[in-house]
Amino acid sequence: MTDDPIVSVRNLKKHYPITEGILSRQVGAAKAVDGISFDIAEGETLGLVGESGCGKSTAASSIIRLEDPTDGEVIFNGGGRQGRTRNSDGTHPNDITKFQDEELKAFRRDAQMIFQDPSSSLDPRMTVGSSVAEMLLVHGMTDKQRRREIVEDLLERVGLSADYYDRYPHEFSGGQKQRIAMARALVLNPEFIVADEPVSALDVSIRAEILSLLNDIQEEFGLSMLFISHDMSVIREVCDRVAVMYLGEIVEIGDTEDVFSDPQHPYTEALLSAIPTPDPTVDRKNIELKGTVPSPISPPSGCRFHTRCHRVIQSDEYDLEQEHWRALLTFRDRVRGGEVDPDSIRTALSGEERDPSDVTDETVKSELRTEFDLPERISDADAESTLETALDALAEGRFDDATETLSTFSTPCEKEEPGETDHGDGHLSSCLRNQSEVRAEPAPADD
């Protein structure tokens, strides 16, 4: 027995090639998972949370080898593999990304997955008992009666009845099907389970029951679990630790209580602010995450979250309200992307009776300020003057001039990739703001 984590993920990447033309020439890659690392200790549940499209499911299927990762290691120390050390060439004998044949088959017994849609793991033409028992048969249990006994027992342990053995999936509700899928995942007595959004397809009224069953089962079977969800409140119910994922990367990881009570990354803060609080006296500001996760084909430079971050760092030259700084950068990016069209504003404002050219430049500029949450006057005189120059250029149709003028607004967050800051007890975050705070406040002397 050693203290090795049951799973160690190191710099895991999964890039999907983007191809073009009849020869399928590769023109780029979707970096769905782009260098994630974490450990899961024995008996622990680690949550992986983030918005749709941030790479959670790709991470799950790469970790369990449903897909072959592009790079990185997944070291699995379960199934009697504890205590093994690296080979002389630096590879690890427990790296599942290199497993073949027998080793892979053994891993497929030791690690199981529970999916969002329970129907996906149940064959509609097979009785649910046979579906679960099939796993035992595939892994060599030829005694039919023994298989039936094991499955009947398991159906009861997941809160169903042994009598359900001979029924078909269509006879069950979504929650019951998820219980059957859990029995199927547990029947080979695995050590590690990956649960990918196991309750998000279920009716809200039964989610709590299934989560509590997962908790009970985890304890009873001594399981380690990777639990994937986009919902912070679900993560809090189930997970000991949580890793927050954004655009293929982990931006914060730590004990669930630490991350919830003292989030260090603005993205985590935004996700937490969306949880409804039952206590009306708690005044928590809802941080609106505008826009969707950018494409993993061309992620933003520097910190990938900077295009949506409410705390994006201001350039030293300016001193203005943070929300106006955010608005200025969003405006800059939209103008740069050719997404701002003063002519359509003129047409919309002129209505059917008036000629669009009658709409004055001042009206167009004011409308643009409203659309982009920019105030009538920005408190910083230099920033205001730059913005006004850019608005003038836009209203006159000089797009290149506007783009160039606005490019004087820049943030360190788009230039520098944030490194990791250690907040103690395994609580880590990757945000430049935290790094500069650490730099600015030297640790107290040890005396």
Ligand SMILES: Nc1ncnc2c1ncn2[C@@H]1O[C@H](COP(=O)(O)OP(=O)(O)OP(=O)(O)O)[C@@H](O)[C@H]1O
């Ligand atoms: N086979 C593929 N080819 C190209 N891109 C892909 C492929 N599979 C996933 N992606 C892209 O990788 C990114 C991550 O997808 P993934 O499904 O892992 O995210 P997710 O966080 O699990 O989201 P969801 O909760 O919606 O499933 C997305 O931008 C997705 O479009």
